Amino acid sequence: MSDTVIRVENLSKKYILGHQKQESYTTLRDSIASSAKSLLNPFQRKSQISDSNSEEFWALNNVSFEIEQGDRVGIIGGNGAGKSTLLKILSRIVEPTQGKIRMAGRVASLLEVGTGFHPELTGRENIFLNGAILGMDRVEITRKFDEIVAFAEVERFLDTPVKRYSSGMYVRLAFAVAAHLEPEILIVDEVLAVGDAQFQKKCLGKMEDVSKEGKTIIFVSHQMSTIEQLCHRVIWLNKGQIVHQGDASQILSKYLTQSSSDRPIVCLEQPIERKEILFTKITLLNNLNEASTELDVKSPFTINLNYEVVEAITEVEISIRIKTSEGTSVFTTVYSDASDKQKMDKTPGLYQASVQIPELFLMPGSYTISFAAFQFKRVFRLISRYDDMIRFRVCETGTKIAKYNDHRNIGVILVELPWQEEKIYN
Template identity: 65%
Template sequence: MSNTVIKIENLSKSYLLKHQQTERYSTLSETLVKKTRSVFNSKNSSNKTVEEFWALNDVSFDVKQGERVGIIGRNGAGKSTLLKILSRIVAPTKGRITIDGRVASLLEVGTGFHPELSGRENIFLNGSILGMNKQEIQRKFDEIVAFSEVERFLDTPVKRYSSGMYVRLAFAVAAHLEPEILIVDEVLAVGDAEFQRKCLGKMKDVSGEGRTVLFVSHNMAAIQNLCDKAVYMKRGEVQMIGDSEKVISTYLKGSSANAEMNLADRNDRSGNSAIRFSSVELKDTSGNILAAFQSGKDAVLNLKFDRIKGKEIKNLHIAVAFDDEFGQRISHMNNEITNEIFNSIPDDCNEVEVHIPRFPFKHGLYTFSLYATVNGELADWLNEAGTIDVESGDFYNTGKQLPDGQGKFLFQYNFKLPSKF
């Protein structure tokens, strides 16, 4: 079609993962696991293996001029990889992309700007990369500075900027230098709520001028508000593409259908399998299975596991960690901290329950990871084992809600005058 500005055809990207080497994407728990393993397996720790991993697998779709396309999917689905290929920062392994127009991208902090140059110099540098001459950039300069609100720091090298300032300027540059195609990864999450709103508004304006916007975010409200079309990615593949409302609802259902999450088939796990988590269910205190927890309602997380027949399970230590939709760790439950390690588990028992009084998270989608050791050895560790949907509830029994933008966590407190009054 004549007005197609981005054509993605059978795009795939593979990475070679070298195991037992320092990896870029390691979390604290991963490091702990590796350390634990190296203590127990010190003899065979030298066998390095290389695994081919497909971050994108046969992705095809078109974007038309002026469309605002949202890209959604769980952590690791391949969203950023796709944007990096479209911004020509990373080369595809297979397939091809055809782009008709100048692209400005705002990816992770660290791309696009030269750290040693000042904010002012970076504005000119980026403009010239986009093919603008000095006068054209000069014309846009004041607008960029006003939007970014970093005027006082214009002559400071950007390496001294806070991440919020950096993103403000980077967004202002990308959005104002008249690219034909604007690509934004969720770096906006770094800015405060007001700046995020301003950016969403600007992206709407940009597309109103006939320019095309591609936007990755875990904030479904922002995607719904900005994008007419959405692409749902799952494990490197396009799962669904279409009207954003429908795609978002499929994505959220797909995630909460995990409420009875079957984990038995997951291979991306570590441990000696003395126990192996097999499924997770959300329940209420009467034992009814739930699709979602509700803020303020007593909740039970039921963890089922497979075990080696006839083998005793001693000293079962379990941890469950929760992350929000931006991948920020929210909290962590751990029976070692509460002095509730199970000294031994009856032979016919293959489940444990975590009782959580008055579930303390605000509405949203949370990812959790599971970790277990038996007798001091890592038994099973599953990163991003599943997601938990939390619906709004009356945590304070007042019928009132904590406003959005005021954090994720709800806790009990009381306002009082000091006792002497």
């Protein structure tokens, strides 16, 4: 008997891009309304597709792979690679245009904050609702109930409608439900990034435990160190196609060296969906205001972000993250507006945001630059994100640590701290 629990054959997903906004999710209500419209006007869809301003976009194109029972598989790739589309198809949220999927067992998905729960129901009610959706009876759910609540740490708010939960509480409970209600296949997107570091570690431990029980894990993350820790297999997507798949350490090594640009100026491809904020260019400048990816450890350097605000947006935040070449985050800086701390209201137009990194701050070595725009009102909402877009090197030019050959054992930042000494015995 085969141990294959997921078999994907020649999977493709096509979208029609045009004047009408593409829905992220197609609900039953939307499908019924669309069918009714097509019955009333059988020429409507044909005319929309043939519009001269419309074009086809293949989010996935001829993707095939197999996943065995108990596998922990990471899905990686840049923006527009097709990761989210693949997860939505595997979660039965959207249907493929072509191809076949065979899945054996119950599937629990945690794709983004705000999905899977009914906002008007309490945490308690949503636990039972999600269990019922997974096909479990009340006895099974009750057996797992206390364990779910303890893991999520939301006992005090169990009988509060989840619409009043913070994003952290929301994710904690959503993950606890998805991981504890005994699915054969658990699909988790980058949503865990909303939680704190302790909770993320707790979730990774739980996913490892679930895998040891013979369950299958599919995990998407932009943190390569997290993928390497959890997954033993990786599927690398680029522009809707599989670039590589196989052993995690080998694929991640290739990805980290090939996904970033060695050019100091990168013009960015625009996403399928037209968001409120569109990043257009990122530039890395040395202390002489020259575009360069070779930087002096003793001199400051600047990162410029060009973006367009397409439509007015409130309380937006923009961040830049520096990571090591191995994928470990060194620091993240958030664009702050003095009048309103970190939250900004933006009107349509073209903008350039800049941040200067001080001298003698990063240890000599190789790094990458990632950036994002998001809102953080009641829940976290990602608007746009680009990972590892520029790869650069901080060069040793004569510091106090120059005499040490291996900087990796020293750390990733240089700090000059005041020392004090006194003689306490003759």
